[in-house]
Amino acid sequence: MTLINDFMSLIYPRRCEACGELMLRHEKYICSYCVISLPKSNYHKRPDNELYQTFWGRIPFMDALSFFVFEKSGRVQRILHNIKYQEQKELAFHLGKIYTQELLKDKFSLGYDMIVPIPLHKKKLKLRGYNQSEWFAMGIAEESKVEMNTEIMVRVNETSTQTKKKKYERWENVQGIFQVTKKEEVKGKHILLVDDVITTGATLEAAWTSFKDIEDVKISVASIAFAARGY
Ligand SMILES: [Zn+2]
Numbered sequence: 001m002t003l004i005n006d007f008m009s010l011i012y013p014r015r016c017e018a019c020g021e022l023m024l025r026h027e028k029y030i031c032s033y034c035v036i037s038l039p040k041s042n043y044h045k046r047p048d049n050e051l052y053q054t055f056w057g058r059i060p061f062m063d064a065l066s067f068f069v070f071e072k073s074g075r076v077q078r079i080l081h082n083i084k085y086q087e088q089k090e091l092a093f094h095l096g097k098i099y100t101q102e103l104l105k106d107k108f109s110l111g112y113d114m115i116v117p118i119p120l121h122k123k124k125l126k127l128r129g130y131n132q133s134e135w136f137a138m139g140i141a142e143e144s145k146v147e148m149n150t151e152i153m154v155r156v157n158e159t160s161t162q163t164k165k166k167k168y169e170r171w172e173n174v175q176g177i178f179q180v181t182k183k184e185e186v187k188g189k190h191i192l193l194v195d196d197v198i199t200t201g202a203t204l205e206a207a208w209t210s211f212k213d214i215e216d217v218k219i220s221v222a223s224i225a226f227a228a229r230g231y
Contacts, residue, residue: 096139
């Protein structure tokens with residue numbers, strides 16, 4: 001196997017999905033240098049972090065987590081681009097795994113009952129063939145041993161005419177797009193909502209709206225990157 005790998009890397013040298021440099025044989029998706037030096041948020045060490053503050057006074061999220069903070073024209077942007085447009089869904093899965101390993105190493109409690117990825121717009125799903133948030137969530141689920149559920153929350157309205165609407169209407173429009181299918185199944189549970197990139201928080205607010213009337217439900221959020229200053 002090692003021989004084949006050596007041979008393959010001679011013919012098809014693999015490049016780091018973050019910095020684009022050639023990788024060593026044992027490296028996977030992201031080179032060792034990037035694994036260490038990418039701009040990690042470390043939000044799990046600061047419960048009242050910038051992401052948490054985005055929802056402050058509006059939504060009582062429990063944990064607000066993100067692997068990275070978004071940096072424009074940097075390595076995080078390249079990672080997100082590769083996940084979204086280069087069919088690198090395994091990269092999202094890999095990131096979910098290494099992020100969870102880091103959280104566990106820091107003794108951060110991942111005591112969630114269920115992991116729920118934000119469903120992708122149907123048209124986008126058809127076009128892309130996969131939901132990148134789901135692949136990231138799958139990596140978290142695998143390492144944390146918490147069940148992932150993709151059926152409990154669905155998209156109801158397709159907001160195809162969204163771009164034609166005014167900003168305020170657009171905000172209103174986003175509010176009713178998610179629905180929890182089996183409310184009794186999440187009663188009293190702690191749910192981790194997972195998205196790829198968080199910008200304004202409007203999507204997560206809409207998702208939270210669909211859970212908020214359920215008895216004793218607790219919601220936390222996690223993303224690959226948080227773009228505090230836009231994406
Ligand atoms: Zn790299």
